[in-house]
Amino acid sequence: MVRINARLEPEYIDKLEILKRQEHLTTTEVIKKALACYYEMKKRDNSTKIQQLLESDFIACGEGVEDLSENYKNYLTTSMNKKYDLD
Numbered sequence: 001m002v003r004i005n006a007r008l009e010p011e012y013i014d015k016l017e018i019l020k021r022q023e024h025l026t027t028t029e030v031i032k033k034a035l036a037c038y039y040e041m042k043k044r045d046n047s048t049k050i051q052q053l054l055e056s057d058f059i060a061c062g063e064g065v066e067d068l069s070e071n072y073k074n075y076l077t078t079s080m081n082k083k084y085d086l087d
Contacts, residue, residue: 004031 008016019030068075080086 016027016030019025020027023030025033065071065075
């Protein structure tokens with residue numbers, strides 16, 4: 001177990017005290033519940049983004065010349081010639 005020392009502005013102290021009073025919890029219990037809630041929210045956000053991407057029609061993206069689909073053989077030949085100095 002680790003002890004945490006935190007500095008909080010007065011507005012957060014007020015919120016903490018209200019939660020402790022309303023829920024009959026200790027400071028430790030409020031912090032644990034807050035961290036668990038925040039963790040679940042972030043985990044849900046990340047899985048939602050990944051799930052949305054997987055369910056989309058997105059395949060890939062890239063940049064290149066506009067006529068690549070028509071002239072890809074010429075571009076490939078030129079690129080390979082440059083790479084292997086075959087000119």
